[in-house]
Amino acid sequence: MIAAGDRGPGKGSLLGLGAAGLRDLFVRGEASALEIATACLDRIARVEPGIGAFLTVDAEGAQRQARLLDDRRAAGAPAGILAAVPVAIKDVLCVRGMPTTCGSRILKGFFPPYDATCVERLRAAGAVIVGKANMDEFAMGSSTEHSAYGRTRNPWDGQRVPGGSSGGSAAAVAAREVPLSLGSDTGGSIRQPAAFTGTVGLKPTYGRVSRYGLVAFASSLDQVGPFARSVQDAALALQAMAGADPRDSTCSPVPVEDYAAAARTPASLEGLRVGVPAEFMGEGLDPEIQAAVERCIALLRDQGARVVEVPLPHSRHAIAAYYVVATAEASSNLARYDGVRYGARAADAPSLGAMYRRTRAEGFGAEVKRRIMLGTYALSAGYYDAYYLKAMKVRTLIRRDFELAFRQADVLLGPTTPSPAFRFGEKLDDPLSMYLSDIYTVTANLAGIPGLSLPCGFTRDGLPIGCQLLGRFFGERALLSAAAGLEAALRLQAPASAPAEVLP
Amino acid sequence: MKITLDEVKRIAALAQLDLTAADLERMRGQLDQILRYVDHLAELDTTGVEPAEGLVAGGGPPLREDEPAPCLPPDEALANAPESGAGHFKVPKVIG
Numbered sequence: 001m002i003a004a005g006d007r008g009p010g011k012g013s014l015l016g017l018g019a020a021g022l023r024d025l026f027v028r029g030e031a032s033a034l035e036i037a038t039a040c041l042d043r044i045a046r047v048e049p050g051i052g053a054f055l056t057v058d059a060e061g062a063q064r065q066a067r068l069l070d071d072r073r074a075a076g077a078p079a080g081i082l083a084a085v086p087v088a089i090k091d092v093l094c095v096r097g098m099p100t101t102c103g104s105r106i107l108k109g110f111f112p113p114y115d116a117t118c119v120e121r122l123r124a125a126g127a128v129i130v131g132k133a134n135m136d137e138f139a140m141g142s143s144t145e146h147s148a149y150g151r152t153r154n155p156w157d158g159q160r161v162p163g164g165s166s167g168g169s170a171a172a173v174a175a176r177e178v179p180l181s182l183g184s185d186t187g188g189s190i191r192q193p194a195a196f197t198g199t200v201g202l203k204p205t206y207g208r209v210s211r212y213g214l215v216a217f218a219s220s221l222d223q224v225g226p227f228a229r230s231v232q233d234a235a236l237a238l239q240a241m242a243g244a245d246p247r248d249s250t251c252s253p254v255p256v257e258d259y260a261a262a263a264r265t266p267a268s269l270e271g272l273r274v275g276v277p278a279e280f281m282g283e284g285l286d287p288e289i290q291a292a293v294e295r296c297i298a299l300l301r302d303q304g305a306r307v308v309e310v311p312l313p314h315s316r317h318a319i320a321a322y323y324v325v326a327t328a329e330a331s332s333n334l335a336r337y338d339g340v341r342y343g344a345r346a347a348d349a350p351s352l353g354a355m356y357r358r359t360r361a362e363g364f365g366a367e368v369k370r371r372i373m374l375g376t377y378a379l380s381a382g383y384y385d386a387y388y389l390k391a392m393k394v395r396t397l398i399r400r401d402f403e404l405a406f407r408q409a410d411v412l413l414g415p416t417t418p419s420p421a422f423r424f425g426e427k428l429d430d431p432l433s434m435y436l437s438d439i440y441t442v443t444a445n446l447a448g449i450p451g452l453s454l455p456c457g458f459t460r461d462g463l464p465i466g467c468q469l470l471g472r473f474f475g476e477r478a479l480l481s482a483a484a485g486l487e488a489a490l491r492l493q494a495p496a497s498a499p500a501e502v503l504p
Numbered sequence: 505m506k507i508t509l510d511e512v513k514r515i516a517a518l519a520q521l522d523l524t525a526a527d528l529e530r531m532r533g534q535l536d537q538i539l540r541y542v543d544h545l546a547e548l549d550t551t552g553v554e555p556a557e558g559l560v561a562g563g564g565p566p567l568r569e570d571e572p573a574p575c576l577p578p579d580e581a582l583a584n585a586p587e588s589g590a591g592h593f594k595v596p597k598v599i600g
Contacts, residue, residue, distance in 0.1 A: 113580045246568050253566050320542045331519060338520070340593050345586035352598050353520075361522035369521060373531060374538060376519040377507070390545050392555030397548070399556060432537055446556075 014039040016504035019085040019179045019233040020264075023126075026073070026084035033066035033073075033084035037128050040086040044130070044177045047501055052152045053162075053172035055091050056098050057131040062086065065128045080126030081260065082240055087122055088172040088181035091132040092139050093224065094213040095119050098129075102215050103137040103147035103165075106363025107343045116213020117248065118182060118224045118241045125240035130178055133168030137365045138334065139189055139217045141165050142437045145428055146367045154197060155501040156463055160421040163193030166227070170197040173227045175501050180237055181227045186218050187322050188416075188441025190225045191453035195416035195466025198455045198494075198502070199227050200483075202234045205474050206448035207252035209238070210245035218329035219250075221322075221445040231454065231484040235263035238476060257477040266488035267481040270304035274482075275409025277312040280440050286419045292457035292465040293415050299489050300413070310405040310412065314397040315443050319435055321398070322442040324378050324391035330368075331375030337363060370431060399447045406472050411482045415440055416453040416466035440468060450476050452483050455492055462497040506539040507532060 014022065014036055025031040041059050048054060069084055089095055092102050094112035101107045119129065136146040144152045144167025152167045154160040155175040162171040166183030170193035173181050183190040185203035194201025202225045209224045216222060226237035239260045245251040276297060281290060297307050339345035339359030346358035364372070378387035405412060418439055427434040444451040450473075453466040469486070471479030494502065512532045516523045523531065578591055587594040 110584050113576060113583065244566070249566065314548070317545055317548055320545050323538065324542055324545070335520075339586060340595055341581075342584035343586070349596055352596050354522075355596050356520045357522040360520055364521075369523070369527075370531065370534060370538075372519050372521065373512070373515050374535060377511075377515050377535065377539075380515065380518060386546070387542065389555055390548075390550065392557075393550040393553040394545055394548060395556035396553050397550070431534055432541055435538075 013504060015043055015176045017179065018230050019082060019228060019236055020230070022085055022179060023079070023081070023083050026069075027079050031084075033069035033128065034063060036084050037062045037066035037086055037130070040130060040178055047175050047177060050153065050158060051155055051171050051175050051177070051501065052150055053133055053168040053175065053177060054088065054131045055101060055103070055134050055149055055168070058098055058129070061097065062128050062130045069126060069128070080124065080240070081236055082122060082180070083126030085127050085180055086130045086178045087127045088130055088133045088169055088178045089119060090135055090166050090169045090181070090183045092135060092184050092215045093119060093182060094215070095129055095132065098132055100132065100215070101149065102139070103135045103149060104363065104365065104368070105148045105344060106337045106359070109344070110342045112213070114213065117210035117245045119213065121241045122182075122237070127180070127240070133166070133172055133181060135168055136165035137368050138215070138330070139165040139184055139186055140330070140367050140371055142188070142192055142434050143422070143427065144168060144193075145424065146365055148365055151424065154421045156198060156499060157421065160423050160463070161196070163196035163421065165189040167193050169227050170194055170199055170201065173197070173199045173229060176504055179229060180233055182224060182237070183227055184214055184217075184222055184224050185445065186221045186326060187445050188438040190227065191416050191441050191451055191466070191468060192438060194227055194453040196421040196464065198464030199229060200231055200234045200455070201225065201227050201453045202238060203444060203451045204238060204242065204476060205252075205450045206445075207250050208450070208474065208476065209241045210248040210251040212245055212247040212251075216333040218326040219333065220329060221326060223445075231452075231480055231487050232260070232263045234452070235259040235480045238480075242476075252474070254474045259476055259480050262477045262481040263484040267485040268304070269300055269482070269485045269489065272300070272305040272482055272485070273408065273410045274300055274305050274307045275310035275405050275412045276307060277315065277405070277412055277414050278309050279312050279315045280414035284418050284439070285415055288459045289415045289417070289420065289465050293413070293467050296413060296456050296467050296486060296490070300486065303485070303489055308408055310408055312398075312401045312405060312443065314394060314401050317394050318398060318443045318446060319439055321391040321394040322438070322446060323374065323435060324387045325395065325446070327371045327375030328378045328388050329375070331372045331379065334368070334372055339363075367431070395446045398443055402443075402447045402449060410478055412470040414468055416468040420459050420463040420465060444470055449473055450479055452479055454483050454487055456490060457492070458495050462495050506536045506543070
């Protein structure tokens with residue numbers, strides 16, 4: 001957590017508190033849900049013109065939910081683990097009664113008739129849904145510049161991107177508009193923006209959180225997860241959402257563990273086996289990020305952890321495999337946007353076929369078209385074996401690398417991103433260079449394992465740096481425990497140069 | 505050159521995308537660059553390696569009983585349609 005603000009209870013410091021702190025105030029009767037929601041809505045009104053994290057803010061709905069929570073508390077009902085906690089939802093997740101655009105013109109005006117399972121579970125835990133967060137169109141991008149609805153600025157430096165694709169969710173938490181938000185991570189779309197904005201971002205194991213109500217990008221890679229300002233708050237969100245769902249057959253019946261407890265009291269790092277992938281350090285990595293990760297390694301050793309180098313020899317093929325698998329699945333998933341059942345339709349097309357082609361040409365942005373084309377090519381006759389089948393074999397090799405690494409280590413540690421937040425436009429005309437900003441994150445999606453980005457330092461220019469911790473399949477408890485331990489050891493303070501946008 | 509303009513046109517038709525001549529040319533250059541990068545996969549010997557089937561730990565997807573349950577009411581299912589009528593989605597004329 002960026003420690004600038006947790007200053008204990010009192011109305012004036014609501015914005016300094018995280019999810020756990022706000023819930024405690026509410027439970028103790030020291031703040032009402034309405035006061036908490038109003039503090040966030042006031043903050044949103046104040047900073048949003050300079051940040052642009054939200055596509056929809058439902059102030060009235062948030063206040064209505066908050067009053068209901070206050071009434072329930074007055075009636076003596078038990079409080080959920082996220083009681084009175086305001087939450088922002090990435091606009092790729094369905095929330096009944098709010099528009100869901102996925103940052104695309106093609107879904108303009110779409111109101112989903114149901115809540116995503118993760119949203120339903122957050123509500124059941126007492127969370128207050130405040131609004132929908134900006135994102136790269138259909139979660140394709142690493143800067144949120146590919147949104148059809150305008151840019152989101154990095155609260156640490158308004159000239160820089162917040163990362164992506166969940167840039168709005170990351171910026172909303174970093175700018176203290178909400179203490180908690182949801183994103184989705186297909187190749188790094190939670191962890192990369194978390195690193196760029198100094199927040200904690202968790203991608204759970206594939207199948208840990210239901211994808212029902214998550215608009216599909218790449219179905220074998222997509223996973224929903226939280227952004228927060230502490231490991232503990234991220235753990236609370238996972239606790240509320242994790243577990244089997246009859247509406248998503250890929251959502252696992254593996255029992256849910258006590259993630260909240262694992263993160264609540266910082267774990268001892270004594271004896272923890274930490275693997276550092278050799279391939280993630282060195283060439284291509286910004287020296288300031290490398291130095292920050294090396295400080296984490298030294299700190300872990302000081303605390304009694306055993307740090308070993310582990311090889312991930314196939315990780316250098318990960319981006320190539322990822323862009324074949326992800327685009328192939330996307331080309332299939334995005335075939336549903338045809339102007340018939342929802343969203344926009346091109347006017348006055350002379351035939352059904354022309355209506356499909358024009359609707360899609362007008363409705364999709366450049367990056368989405370590029371990926372649909374690449375995926376269609378990779379799946380087309382004559383190329384399937386060379387691209388899709390080959391990529392799926394490489395995916396097997398990447399999984400085996402991790403299986404071997406986790407024989408030597410309980411968690412893996414490395415950088416989340418090769419560079420800190422970049423400037424607007426810097427990578428927009430060079431798709432491949434944008435893709436390479438996911439170089440350390442895509443391997444976890446290909447393997448299906450959980451990953452977390454933790455703030456671990458700042459560049460000389462005052463930009464946040466994130467380190468990435470990776471865990472075993474369904475090893476979220478150990479992952480969160482190690483992350484909480486490292487977070488406590490780091491005792492990170494916001495630098496004196498920190499802008500007002502990130503301070504309470 | 506990894507991909508020709510004619511191939512880009514064929515793929516655009518398969519993907520149901522109307523692209524302008526300028527779009528097609530730009531797309532050709534970008535796909536060419538990305539495919540050159542992706543071609544590094546060919547360097548890797550994957551003889552005898554099974555493709556990553558299905559998904560992750562714990563075997564196949566769990567099965568549930570096939571029990572009838574309420575579904576989306578027709579008016580809600582149609583509420584987002586650009587055009588609908590008489591309980592159906594409406595589209596431009598298909599048969600001339």
